[in-house]
Amino acid sequence: MTSYEAELVVERRESAADGVLALTLRHPLGEELPSWEPGAHIDVVLGPGLERQYSLCGDPSDGRAWRIAVLREPDGRGGSSYVHEQLGQGDKVRVRGPRNHFELRPAPRYRFIAGGIGITPILPMLTAAEAAGAEWTLLYGGRTRGSMAFAEELSRYGDRVRFAPQDETGLLDLMSVLAAVSEDTLVYCCGPGPLLDAVEEACPSGRLHVERFRPKLQESGPDDEFEVVLERSARTLTVPAGVSVLDTVRAAGVEVLYSCTEGTCGTCETDVLEGTPDHRDSVLTDEEREAGETMLICVSRCLGKRLVLDL
Known part of the structure; x- marks a missing residue:
């Protein structure tokens, strides 16, 4: 598995909301960057042991710039603090990707739901849905109106975007969006874990697509020893x-590619040639888990005694 990797320059830093910093990244020689589709993210290497994944939230048609947005999390693991406090205008940062486990599938209708910084992968999806002539709405929640990133950018869509700051409207009224979801409608949701859990309970899984920033607690089998055969490495x-x-x-x-080590980014996804994986990730769909053709080797294990992997 190959992946683009390069040092990009921080061309612009701008406030997207209270506590949210948007960064525009470009190649130092002005070279084209790999193309990407809505839902894609990149790995950003901020230092030794400090690597984070951020959704691309700019314009996919702009081949020379990538935009990400970073929420400052004072109680986080240090990545957001580094970006806000130490990564300055003109600095270089190593990136890998893009990768996409949150692709926007074709549909005549969409219902988008975003919570907080979960708006980032949804933004380019709105542009794509608009260009395709699809019917869509967005329910966008946040702690306060001032904390909701890219609000001005979203205002151009008029009443198709419903802003729901928690201090003004309370918790998101999910049933108003999900109660009458037709069979030809796809639901895309990104945000904090409790929001995603609530949406998963209320929406048929075949129509729902989610992306998690934190791993979901998974029921799993025993943590027993097992054998893994690396087919290509013999x-x-x-x-x-x-x-x-x-x-x-x-x-x-x-050597294998990996990043989050939590089962949320998909970087280490590996083809399974034989055996049954014990899936413990927060990326694969129910259908992909049932097929058992790939697994995320950072967290998933084996339902049995032997796996054969394409490594």
Whole structure:
């Protein structure tokens, strides 16, 4: 699996809302950046052990600029503080990607739901839905009106966008959006875990697409030892209890792409040639889990004694 990797320059820093910083990234030599589709994200390497994933929220037709937005989280793990406090205008930052596990599928109608910084992958989806002539609405919630990023940008869509600051309207009225979702309507949602959990309970899974910034608590099988065969490397390894496939493979000197190590970004997705994965990620759909053709090796394990992977 290959991935674009380069050092890009922070061309512009601008406030997108209270506590939200938007960054425009460009190649230092003005080179074209890889194309991307709505829902894509990139890995941003901020320093040793400090790597984060951010959704691309700019214009996919602009091949020379990538835009991301970063919410400052004072109680976070340090990534957002670094971006807000240390990553300055003209600085360079290493990025990888883009990757997309939140693709916008064709449909005549969409219902978009965003909570807080979850608006970022939704923004380019609105542009794409508009260009396709689809019928769509967006329900957008946040703590306060001032904390809701890109509100001015969204205002051009008129009453198709419903702003719902919690301090003014309370919790999002999800049933007003989901109660009458027709069979030809797809629902896309991104935001904090409790919002996604509520939407998943209220919406048929076949019509719902979500992206999580934090891993979802998963029911899983036992944490037993098992064998993993690396087909291309002609290696057979033992994955001990309590150790991930990813860590086992890397300890054996096999290079693999990875990023979040939490099962949320999809970077380490690997083809499964034999065996049944015990899926513990927050990325794959129910259909993809049932098929068992791929797995995220940073968190998922084996329902059995042996897996054969395309590594």
